[in-house]
Amino acid sequence: MFKIVKGHERIKEFFKTAVKTNRLHTTYLFKGREGIGKRLFAKIVAAAILCENRENAPCGKCRHCTKIKNHIENPETTTHLDLIEIRNPERKNEITVEEIEEILKTTNFPPYLGRARIFIIDNCHLMNKTAANMLLKTLEEPPANTYFFLITSKPDSLLPTILSRCQQVYFSTAGLENFINLSEITKEEIKAYLNSGSGFLTGLEDVKNIKKERESAMLILESITQKTSFIEIEKKITEKLEGNTREDNSRLFFILFTMLRDILSIKSNSKIINVEFKDKLEKIEKKLSPDFIFELLEIVKKIESGLYYNLKPVQLFSLIISEGRRIKL
Ligand SMILES: [Zn+2]
Incomplete structure (x- = not known):
């Protein structure tokens, strides 16, 4: 099952041995840049802890492994009752004492299905x-058969008292791009996204979603420069955004920013991020002045804040197009 995570071979070996020889610590801190699979890794270690085949854990076949595998594939709908997670609090910017209390309540009871209970606190x-x-x-006094995986990209923001309780594991990005093989996106682009520090890549599965968002972003940019009918554009955008979560939409905003920056980079002959869209971006670049792009960047920035006030994404992106069209070429 460790194969699900790309790279990080040394950490894999470490945990395989620790599980086999029963030498796991109670609390681990997984630290390292966003989007390199720390949370996913924690789930696989959880499977290894719960797995019924000690010699070859996580076997990927027993009931615990199967449940966790299903959960990894469909995190919203399936779960393993002994794997308890606090995740995605990015938008809230805070994990409260109530949330911690809520999950710790379960430690009053033995695990439901397996021999242990595992807590994952993402963005701890x-x-x-x-x-x-x-x-x-x-x-400080962990209940029996309980494991904690604290996950962070900002270990410096943690209380020293918490840090001192954790066995720290550093996930490096070195060589990560070599393990990603998706036809829609080049390794170079993934590296650029990771290096942008946007933090919107929270797992490798996000990389796959980029394709859709990039197409939407391109559509928005093209709609500003081409004078196609607005009704037609709005229909297309509505189709593209259908079923998008708020995360998807904020990623779309981010990609829109990277594309605008790319247009400026083309003007100054510097490297661009969205290499796959080079031709299209160059076409747009020929039509627009740097002043236009700067003004558009400001507009996008302003409109993006509407996302946090729960305004309809379709309206926000339509607004970008109509405001963009009003800028003098
Ligand atoms: Zn198993």
């Missing part, structure tokens, strides 16, 4: 002080 640096102290109490 977002715990406020009370929440962190509440967790600390449990980490």
